[in-house]
Amino acid sequence: MSDNVVKFAKLRCTPESSFWAKFAELKIDKFKLEDKIKIPLWGSYSLGPEEKGGRPLFLDYTSFNEDLEMTSHNSAVPCAGYMINTNTFETFRQTNPETFINTLGKELLDLLKTETAVKEPWRLMTFLLLCYSDLKKYRFHYWAAHPTPFNLPEMHYAKQQVFIREEFTADQVQSFEEGFRKLNAKSRSFFSVIISKESKTLEIVSLARGIAIGNSSDKENEANIYFAFYDPCSHTCPGWPLRNLLCLLFLQCPNVCFEKWMKFISVRGHNITNSVVYTIRTKEQENREVLNESLLGGNLVGWESNARGKMGPNIADLSETMDPVKLSDRAISLNLKLMKWRLVPELDLDYISGMRCLLLGAGTLGCSVARVLLGWGVHTITFVDNSVVSPSNTVRQNLYTHEDAVNRRPKAEAAKNALLKIHPNLNAQGVVLQIPMPGHVVGQSMLESTKQALAKLEDLYSRHDVVFLLLDSREARWLPTVMCAAYGKMAINAALGFDSYTVQRHGTRIDCGSAASPDLTVQNPGGKDLGCYFCNDVTQPGNSQVDRTLDQQCTVSRPGLSYIAAGLAVELLVALTQHPDKAEARALMDDGKEQGRSSRESSGMMGLLGGVPHTVRGSLWSHETRLTITHRFPSCTACSLPVINEYRARGADFVLDACNQPNYLERLAGLEDLLKRPDLDELCYALDTSDEDED
Numbered sequence: 001m002s003d004n005v006v007k008f009a010k011l012r013c014t015p016e017s018s019f020w021a022k023f024a025e026l027k028i029d030k031f032k033l034e035d036k037i038k039i040p041l042w043g044s045y046s047l048g049p050e051e052k053g054g055r056p057l058f059l060d061y062t063s064f065n066e067d068l069e070m071t072s073h074n075s076a077v078p079c080a081g082y083m084i085n086t087n088t089f090e091t092f093r094q095t096n097p098e099t100f101i102n103t104l105g106k107e108l109l110d111l112l113k114t115e116t117a118v119k120e121p122w123r124l125m126t127f128l129l130l131c132y133s134d135l136k137k138y139r140f141h142y143w144a145a146h147p148t149p150f151n152l153p154e155m156h157y158a159k160q161q162v163f164i165r166e167e168f169t170a171d172q173v174q175s176f177e178e179g180f181r182k183l184n185a186k187s188r189s190f191f192s193v194i195i196s197k198e199s200k201t202l203e204i205v206s207l208a209r210g211i212a213i214g215n216s217s218d219k220e221n222e223a224n225i226y227f228a229f230y231d232p233c234s235h236t237c238p239g240w241p242l243r244n245l246l247c248l249l250f251l252q253c254p255n256v257c258f259e260k261w262m263k264f265i266s267v268r269g270h271n272i273t274n275s276v277v278y279t280i281r282t283k284e285q286e287n288r289e290v291l292n293e294s295l296l297g298g299n300l301v302g303w304e305s306n307a308r309g310k311m312g313p314n315i316a317d318l319s320e321t322m323d324p325v326k327l328s329d330r331a332i333s334l335n336l337k338l339m340k341w342r343l344v345p346e347l348d349l350d351y352i353s354g355m356r357c358l359l360l361g362a363g364t365l366g367c368s369v370a371r372v373l374l375g376w377g378v379h380t381i382t383f384v385d386n387s388v389v390s391p392s393n394t395v396r397q398n399l400y401t402h403e404d405a406v407n408r409r410p411k412a413e414a415a416k417n418a419l420l421k422i423h424p425n426l427n428a429q430g431v432v433l434q435i436p437m438p439g440h441v442v443g444q445s446m447l448e449s450t451k452q453a454l455a456k457l458e459d460l461y462s463r464h465d466v467v468f469l470l471l472d473s474r475e476a477r478w479l480p481t482v483m484c485a486a487y488g489k490m491a492i493n494a495a496l497g498f499d500s501y502t503v504q505r506h507g508t509r510i511d512c513g514s515a516a517s518p519d520l521t522v523q524n525p526g527g528k529d530l531g532c533y534f535c536n537d538v539t540q541p542g543n544s545q546v547d548r549t550l551d552q553q554c555t556v557s558r559p560g561l562s563y564i565a566a567g568l569a570v571e572l573l574v575a576l577t578q579h580p581d582k583a584e585a586r587a588l589m590d591d592g593k594e595q596g597r598s599s600r601e602s603s604g605m606m607g608l609l610g611g612v613p614h615t616v617r618g619s620l621w622s623h624e625t626r627l628t629i630t631h632r633f634p635s636c637t638a639c640s641l642p643v644i645n646e647y648r649a650r651g652a653d654f655v656l657d658a659c660n661q662p663n664y665l666e667r668l669a670g671l672e673d674l675l676k677r678p679d680l681d682e683l684c685y686a687l688d689t690s691d692e693d694e695d
Helices: 017-031 089-094 097-112 170-182 207-214 219-224 241-252 254-259 288-297 324-342 349-354 364-375 402-406 411-422 444-462 475-487 561-577 597-602 641-650 652-660 664-669 671-675 680-687
Strands: 013-015 038-045 057-059 077-086 127-134 139-149 155-157 190-195 202-205 225-230 262-267 276-282 300-303 314-317 356-360 380-385 427-432 466-469 490-496 500-505 610-613 615-619 624-628
Touching (some): 013 127, 017 077, 017 127, 017 324, 038 127, 077 089, 097 127, 097 139, 097 241, 097 288, 097 300, 139 241, 170 202, 190 207, 225 241, 241 254, 241 288, 349 561, 356 364, 356 475, 364 490, 364 561, 380 411, 380 444, 411 427, 444 475, 444 652, 466 475, 475 490, 475 641, 475 652, 490 561, 500 561, 561 610, 561 615, 641 652, 641 664, 652 664, 664 671
Parallel strands (some): 225 262, 356 380, 380 427, 466 490
Antiparallel strands (some): 139 300, 139 314, 155 276, 190 202, 615 624
């Protein structure tokens, strides 16, 4: 070499895309909004063929595993490091590189002073990663550093570098290669080579053993020590790991460093014969105490250059390479988990996403409810509807297009397809089905198809947890209400008028046990004492479509009303799922008193997301919202015990009787006897049948 001053080739880091994909997953599920935490990492240098400029530090999705044995890095030359991720780009940009590397690199300086570095020298090949991750755009800003003390004394070569095949005999080279192959992963980083003066045999030993021999007073052995290190660089000059090895030797093996030339073996790749021997020493006799203080008390260096060759961070842009469906899933999950991290740490998002929602009706309310369910991360949505998309639907029912109307596509199928375009990984279904209704006579020709429809509906109920009643008539809601009561499904009902709406959760009927009236004096009854949509009726539902004008046949409501009602319906369900009592939660009610939040919480009425009302009634005319309660009605034509028991016992025959026989449900539920009571007027006033119009 013309210039005999020792210089060092810098290392470089190349995280692959799986590393960032795994980090994006961990950021959402584990690290959350924790800022500037030290995330332990494993990396490695390949033993394979050299690339141009050497082998980069390799990071992949296994880098986050705690146990090295469970990573892909155990088969190469491993090294440990830390990742620091900032939550904002400004924090990343304003981080002072010098302060950062000195603060986190202090662990390296502490390590150099102890026996740990001698016994576990692989820890010297440490690295740091400063990052900012834009998880919405999947752009990862990162800057890697390989810390080492800056104040290393000037070193000089004694002679030009030589390959080991020139330094050692053929037998010694073979022994070196065989010995290196037998080393475990961590021992490949730094080790010692001893040449016996008498037998000339070569032996690979630990770095600690070599340092012990170097510190020995036995002068005969000193000249036969070689300190070896794995060198990821392929330049003429040695790689960056030699810097930290030299620092360790200055501190732990001064006899060798200050009194003689030192020999180092730079192990390069799988072809051991390419390994290089360097003979170097300090420029002049150094003061040991001054040098040690300088090494341990100075700054650290080791930042990588970026792709442009300048000091600064790199950017990994994975927005075009990552699976768009997975990107969508993670983006949806991110929005919800930001809410959880910041505001409601106990929010059970897994429970919400796992809910299987059955939407009966794919009209104005059905479309809006589905969109809000998507926003909450619900993964399973099934539409049931029997109509087709018409031109009048497209501007008010937000899942349909003009093309759907032109082709007269079934609403259930069109709604399902629209959801899959929004969220491709959704489990969505569309079922074209006519729900049997009281008052709508089922003729002989329709018997089989009606029974098949009922069987299909029963199958759908068995595969779903929540049922939304979003149908366009009162009688269409009857059978779904009966089935929710019989099967113990959570039921959410929503109905629209011109400028008013009703949103309601049905009470529970499983294990209700008694047909007796509930205690009407209870101010905030629980689920088993709450009524259903029909508990205000004193007549059975009938055919409401007969002799109706056009405005009565269609949903005539203010355009914004369905969005309000749909949002409240889904939020009512979500609040219910986050209440400790779930469907049995006591109903929040407008009691006219200024009852404080703390007193409601102490009474057990409030859940994680607040109170859970029974019925929400609203008006756009007065911009008023009221919370009301309907107690369970023992003679209800939809959820009373006689009706539930008859449905369970007779199934399709019971449904056909309800459709074809006038007043059948009134007789079964006991309404006929009730209507004969002399106090009927007072009873009707108490029940208050002034419900809202239908969707």
